[in-house]
Amino acid sequence: MAIDNRSTVRRVLVITLLLNLFVMGLKGAVGFWTGSLSLLADAIHSFTDSANNVLGLVTSQLSSPQPDRDHPYGHQKYEAIGALGIAAFLGIACFTILEGAVERLLTGGAEVQIAAPELGLLLLVLGINIFVAFYERRVGRRIGSPILLADAQHTMSDIWVTITVLTGLLGIWIFGIQWLDVVLAFPVALLVFRSAWNVLRDNLPWLVDEMAIAPEAIHAVVMQVPGVLNCHSIASRGLLGRQVFVDMHLIVNAADVETAHAITEAVEARLEQHYHPVRVTIHVEPPSYEKEEISYEPQP
Structure with a gap:
């Protein structure tokens, strides 16, 4: 918050x-x-x-x-x-x-x-x-x-x-x-x-929604959470220390929605601990959607 x-x-x-x-x-x-x-x-x-x-x-x-x-x-x-x-x-x-x-x-x-x-x-x-x-x-x-x-x-x-x-x-x-x-x-x-x-x-x-946190740094934090298999399409905006918004796609080791939800809650808590205050939006995907690209390609 x-x-x-x-x-x-x-x-x-x-x-x-x-x-x-x-x-x-x-x-x-x-x-x-x-x-x-x-x-x-x-x-x-x-x-x-x-x-x-x-x-x-x-x-x-x-x-x-x-x-x-x-x-x-x-x-x-x-x-x-x-x-x-x-x-x-x-x-x-x-x-x-x-x-x-x-x-x-x-x-x-x-x-x-x-x-x-x-x-x-x-x-x-x-x-x-x-x-x-x-x-x-x-x-x-x-x-x-x-x-x-x-x-x-x-x-x-x-x-x-x-x-x-x-x-x-x-x-x-x-x-x-x-x-x-x-x-x-x-x-x-x-x-x-x-x-x-x-x-x-x-x-x-802040006004043009420039990247607030390097996606590699967010990826490193998220991958430390137990149950996370893959994290990609990471984006952030805002002002670090004031308010940051983070979006990502996540693949988790879960057989049911309740377990997947618990893992995403742990991810949000870990990011809040590192980058408070932060609002995180997570899109959970099946294992077949796993990607190597952490974030988006730089503009040519």
Whole structure:
């Protein structure tokens, strides 16, 4: 049976939403005070953090792992859709940062005015971002939540963005190197794009029903169950640690339905022990259907 961790996900997202709103406000205010393009870009990035939290709250509410009549395989893919929404927000932020940086290079702009109090506020922002990222990642790994892990990845990028911006502002404050503010806006955009790519890479396999567990690994587990003679046509999909669906054809050493059923129950229990949570569908066949092929042929 799938585990419903939605209440934990919602609690974490509410906490991080409040912290991200505070961070966004600080960055935006300091950005306007100082006239820093890179810091305003960082504030835009933080705005997407807050939007992602809201998106996560909505998708978490919809992503019940329990099946119903209209969704017999559960609703977990809503979380993956939410994670793709995070990637879309990151893409928008990346474009906005690049657009502002190019415009500043072409048209110029007012000098950045930075002082110690503003740098102190940015250090506070950095500390909050570090706490949020590690908090979300720890809880996300513990309960296997794609939306929390994706949001933690986004916040990790925000940490590096803030460090990059701080570096530029320190250069302006100490050495008066004004061009650092515009130049460092470009690596900020690259960091944002990298986060978007990582989120896409981690969640697309879940949406396109990519293999969750190697069929050879499932075959090795199943063949250890007493009474199993042959196992073939193995397929799996889902997200390991969150919910996996396994289908297979099985040949058992049984002379009656009751014995065959007992063997298939043992197979399901063994797979649940190895790959919890997992839902297994088994098609029992006669010995004449025995095959050497464990799974399907790779696509040419």
